[in-house]
Amino acid sequence: MIGYRFGAWRELPLGTDQSGHLLPLIVAVLVYLAGLGAVGLIVLDDTRRASEHALHTTLTVEVPVEASNARLETVLALLRQTPGIVSVHLLEPAETARLLEPWLGPLPLDELPVPRLIDLRIDPTAGTDLAALRRQLASVVPDSRLDDHRRWPEGLRAAVRRMEGILAVSITLALSLIAASAMLAVRAALMGDRSALKLLHVLGAADSDITRGCAVRSLRLGLFGGVVGAVAALVTILALSGAGSVVELPAPITVGGAADWRVWGVLTGVVPVAGLIAMASAGVAVRRRLAGMS
């Protein structure tokens, strides 16, 4: 009789059935979706932060058109003296017309009561007292209005949070499906009274060897599928990004492009995660099935 040697699992002919052949394809598709989803999370988060940054550093003062030039100058002087306001720019009527043109078309501003707009850049860390500023502006021009855009970031934040939740659920589902696929592949391999794995069991292969062999095979298939899926996701991102980023923001932040190290981190990280999920799931499935055999 031949003595048993530890490490026999390396020599077991696992993978002689057809059951695992679809696993790399399934893993590739799911890694592709999970990878794009994770990159999408990054893009969304960056978009939200960039938008909030832009909105938190921008204020607009609306001065009714009937206000006199003297009062307008007083307002401008007040703004320039206010701590935390970095720049004050009074929009010329032509600039205002350009801003409104996308919504209202070419405007005869002379005939319409369009307020004068003052664009402010503020230092968000300076803690400018906006309530006090509103009171001061009202004392100079009673119907003037200070728009701090706060309702926009709140709406944006809620929408982004919902989208992030949807993406997180999608990623979790994709990774769960990798586990389910690996388990199904193993169960298919063990199905039937004359499966190769059952033969190995009957001929005396140790449970640990069969389990390890199946798990390592699933790891290899999962890694292979994962690499294919990650490469496909990267190609998609490159195609989408074109000039170098998936999303071009008005803020000095561009996100999601091939130059973004986080994209590489996500796409290289999702491959071993997929492989390990496939390996662990196959191991669980094999152990369960072997436990049912004498």
Added chain:
Amino acid sequence: MAVVKLEGVEKRDDGGAQIISDVSLTLEAGGFYFLTGISGSGKTTLLRLITLTERPTGGSLTLFGADTAALDRNAQAALRRRIGVVFQDLWLIDALSAGDNVALPLRIAGAPEHQVRDNVAELLAWVGLSGQADQPTATLSGGERQRVAIARAIVHRPELLIADEPTGNGGDEIALLLVRIFEQINRLGTTVLIATDDIAFACQFEHQRFHLDHGMLIDAGTAAAAQ
């Protein structure tokens, strides 16, 4: 020394039907035995109990001196590796070559690859298939597949060789040839147990016979007389 010892062994199926009833038998080391009985008499189930692929629902089964009821799964697997089996349907892996099928027990045991190569080549030559080691078993004839199954059953020098209906796949000449092959293996010290439903065929030989009838062991002489 007893290689196999069954005492009052019983086996019921999942529905509770009795398949094996109160079977007691002993296979001594180096012995050659026939297990006879018509189809459905419980021969295959009894062989599955001996090869530890099924567990008895009653009685005790001792293999190589070890009470199998007290063994953990690793110890059971270790005992299975001391047994060679020629299955009734041969149970070859068609995706593998003849050589790789024969090599299975050695690879399960983790034998070094040079030893696998040497033993497989030796066994395939012994069964007359030395030129077909790389042939997929799916392309082999019925007789050649049977020889691959026999080579696989003995390649790891088992202490107990079990063959389930090995004589059923060919004519009388092939059956006789197979028994001669098993006798050669037996002369090397391997205990041999052959299950067959051809009682008259088994009676041609001087080897001890056990006869199963409806799951119960009856006197082999009575069975032969009834033939």
